[in-house]
Amino acid sequence: MSEAPVKIKRTGKIRNRLLIFIVPIVVITIVVLVFIASTLSKKRMSELATANLNSSISNQADNIVSWLDENLQFFTTAKQTIEGLNPNDSDLQTILDSYYGFNKNSPEGLYIGTASGEFIKSTNSILEEADPTSSEWYKQGITRVNMQYGTAYKNAEGENVISASGIVNYGDDTIKVLSADVTLDKISIIVNSGVKMDKASSFLVDTNDNTILAHRDKSLVSTTLSADNSSKLLSGVAESIANEDYDTKEIGTYVVAFKQIEGTDWILVSYIAQDIILSSVQELANYLLITGVIAVIIIILLILYVVSRVIAPLAGITKSIHSMSEGDFTINVESESNDEIGVMSGKIAEFVESMRHMLSSISEESEKLKQESETSDTVSKNMYDASQSQAEAMQQLNDTVDQLAVAVGDIAENATTLATVVADTRENSERADESMKETVKISQKGREDMEKLSHAMEGIQAANSKLVDSINEVGTASEEITNIVSMIAEIAEETNLLSLNASIEAARAGEAGKGFAVVATQIGKLAQTSSESATNISNLISDVHRLIDEAVGQANASAESIERNSELIRVAVDTFDQIFNNIQASNDCIKEMIRDVQKVDDVATNVAAISEEQAASADEILATSQNMVEQAKNISRHSEDVANNSHELASTSDTLSSHVQQFKI
Incomplete structure (x- = not known):
């Protein structure tokens, strides 16, 4: 009988197998750490940006309220002066003329409308009212004893104004309404330039009719917000105002904050793009990725060095095992360390002696x-x-x-x-x-x-x-x-x-x-x-x-x-x-x-x-x-x-003796 050919297996190094297992684990660990760091940084940056946006919009709202209160206090003082002096027609005209141009936010000064349809204004004022009782400022003021702001509207000159009006009591018992127009130019300046947060923007909305009162884009001023607007930002803001949901939220690609202006029906909306918020996070993620790649390379080099030093004694053990497989038990195996490899060398030496x-x-x-x-x-x-x-x-x-x-x-x-x-x-x-x-x-x-x-x-x-x-x-x-x-x-x-x-x-x-x-x-x-x-x-x-x-x-x-x-x-x-x-x-x-x-x-x-x-x-x-x-x-x-096997056993004992003689002891 011909002997079957011996199949020779390809051998590899333990160092390479260790690297195959260790390197992917190290790479995956560093990638996970970079991902976690980026995610936490993104969350933290979003929280900081939201806080800054809320702080900015609160500051803008306070400035608007302060400006409105400042003007309202001026108008209230003028009303109290007129009521205290109880003037006649000529004295009233003199008082109204004195207030013309006195307040730069209300350059046309004060004016009065009566229930009989009479319109009293400063001599230099260009304001005209054919029927003051049908005007917005008169309808709003006749319901208030103290001077208060009403809703914004366009005056005869087409300017967006807000009137502070209230019933004034002097002379006879005829119903009279004192009013003054305040232009929204100053509010537009506060809305557009008062944003503390870099690259953030704001606009002001009147919730009575969803009219935009102030916006950096002048083409949107006096337009009406609608949920059907093509802009996801404007449609989302309109939907939030309709639902009276004024919490800070993400709308489209923007982070949007809302703030009600105290004493008015206005909502101040401030927003910033998420890309701007996350730009620093992306930069940090890039730095972390580069650092991770460098760390992987350094760790691989260290692993190569350590593994080579640790498995060096295995070469001598492999040579001894190869000699034993060829029947040579005259070899001498030495143990050079007290770790697992040293123990393996000692056990092989004991096995050789036992064989x-x-x-x-x-x-x-x-x-x-x-x-x-x-x-x-x-x-x-x-x-x-x-x-x-x-x-x-x-x-x-x-x-x-x-x-x-x-x-x-x-x-x-x-x-x-x-x-x-x-x-x-x-x-x-x-x-x-x-x-x-x-x-x-x-x-x-x-x-x-x-x-x-x-x-x-x-x-x-x-x-x-x-x-x-x-x-x-x-x-x-x-x-x-x-x-x-x-x-x-x-x-x-x-x-x-x-x-x-x-x-x-x-x-x-x-x-x-x-x-x-x-x-x-x-x-x-x-x-x-x-x-x-x-x-x-x-x-x-x-x-x-x-x-x-x-x-x-x-x-x-x-x-x-x-x-x-x-x-x-x-x-x-x-x-x-x-x-x-x-x-x-x-x-x-x-x-x-x-x-x-x-x-x-x-x-x-x-x-x-x-x-x-x-x-x-x-x-x-x-x-x-x-x-x-x-x-x-x-x-x-x-x-x-x-009886038959006893004969075969005798021949087997002869064969066994010949096989044993092949080993070198």
């Missing part, structure tokens, strides 16, 4: 094996002859056990059938016992219900007796009432006679007895009414007597019926007691029968179990005898094989 002793022992034992193989050849021949005789005897025993197993199997089958029948009988008895228990419970419940009904009938009988007594008491009371009514009738008759006598005496008295005659007449009428009432009461009491007699008769009939029903219920209770006692006795008999069936079931089960065990034992004996026959045959075959 030397083992090979020497194998050479000695192979000689002994050759001698023993010759002895076993003689013994195996003797075993073969004995096993032939044993196989014939075991075959006869197997036939006898087979017949015994068949007989025991029949007994086990009959015992199992008996156990099944007894088990079915026990189950039927248990079901009958359960049914009888249910019957006992039902009869017990029926007896208890009848006892409750008997008690209830006794209560009804007692209540009916009380009712009869109560009705009799009512009859007695009605008789007393009849006596009282009779007495009232007699008193009425006597009173009637007295009134008649009094009338006669009053007639005899003449003019002096007329008053007494009237009284006597009234007493006669009262007596007549009492007599009639007594008669009616007497009739009603007669009806009550009749109803009471009927009620007493019905109550007595009910009492007799209740007595008869109570007797029937007592008979039914006695009958239920007899039924319950009979059922209880039947239940005891069924329980006794179940216990007897249980005993029979246990006996049948034991017989079946014993029969099955005997059958199983017979099967096991049969199987054992068959195995013994097979074993006897196997012994015969094996003894013959042993």
Whole structure:
């Protein structure tokens, strides 16, 4: 036979394998650290930018409120001056002329509109109002006692202004409104140039009609914000204003902050692009990425150096293992360190020494094996002859056990059938016992219900007796009432006679007895009414007597019926007691029968179990005898094989000796 070609595996270096595992881990770790640092920096920069934007918009809002309050204070002072001086027409004109150009934010000065349609202004003012009562400033001012700002609007010259107006009281009681226009140019300057945050922008919106009052883009001033606007920023701001959601948020690519201007319906909106906020974060991320790449390179170089120093002793160990694979155990392995590699070198040295002793022992034992193989050849021949005789005897025993197993199997089958029948009988008895228990419970419940009904009938009988007594008491009371009514009738008759006598005496008295005659007449009428009432009461009491007699008769009939029903219920209770006692006795008999069936079931089960065990034992004996026959045959075959193998063992010992001699020890 030709030997199969040996497949040579390609070998690699441990250093390269370590680098393959370590370098990706290092790179992934640095990338994760750079990502985490960038994410945290982005979050922190966004928080700082949001805080700066909120601070900036708050500062702008404070400046706008301060500017508005400054002008409003000026107008309030002017109103108080006019009311304090209570001027006539000429003095009023002088006062209005003095305020013309006095406040640079309101160059046209103050003006007044009256309910009669009169418009009073400074002599130099170019303002004109044909019907001041229909103007915005008049409609807003007529509802306020103090000077306050209204909504922004365009004046006759097309400028966006806001009027501070209020009712002024001087002279007569005619309604007059003092007002002054304030241009929004100063507010536009505050909105456009008052942003503290670099590269941020702002604009001012009137929430009454979503008009933009101030914006860096002048083309958007006086336009109306709408959710349908093509600009995502403007449409998002319009939607937030509509929902009254003034929290700082991201709209499109911008971070947007909102601030309500105190005392007005204005909303100041400040925004900055997210790219501007994150530009420094991107720069930091680039620096971190470059630093990470440099760190990876340095770490790889350090790993190469460390790994090379650590695994250098493995080269000598590899050379020693290669020599051992070629059968050379004359090598000397030295341990140069106390780490895992040093321990490996020591263990290899111990293995080399152990192999030397083992090979020497194998050479000695192979000689002994050759001698023993010759002895076993003689013994195996003797075993073969004995096993032939044993196989014939075991075959006869197997036939006898087979017949015994068949007989025991029949007994086990009959015992199992008996156990099944007894088990079915026990189950039927248990079901009958359960049914009888249910019957006992039902009869017990029926007896208890009848006892409750008997008690209830006794209560009804007692209540009916009380009712009869109560009705009799009512009859007695009605008789007393009849006596009282009779007495009232007699008193009425006597009173009637007295009134008649009094009338006669009053007639005899003449003019002096007329008053007494009237009284006597009234007493006669009262007596007549009492007599009639007594008669009616007497009739009603007669009806009550009749109803009471009927009620007493019905109550007595009910009492007799209740007595008869109570007797029937007592008979039914006695009958239920007899039924319950009979059922209880039947239940005891069924329980006794179940216990007897249980005993029979246990006996049948034991017989079946014993029969099955005997059958199983017979099967096991049969199987054992068959195995013994097979074993006897196997012994015969094996003894013959042993005789043959003893010859091969002798040749194998020669081969083993030749193989051992190939190793160098």
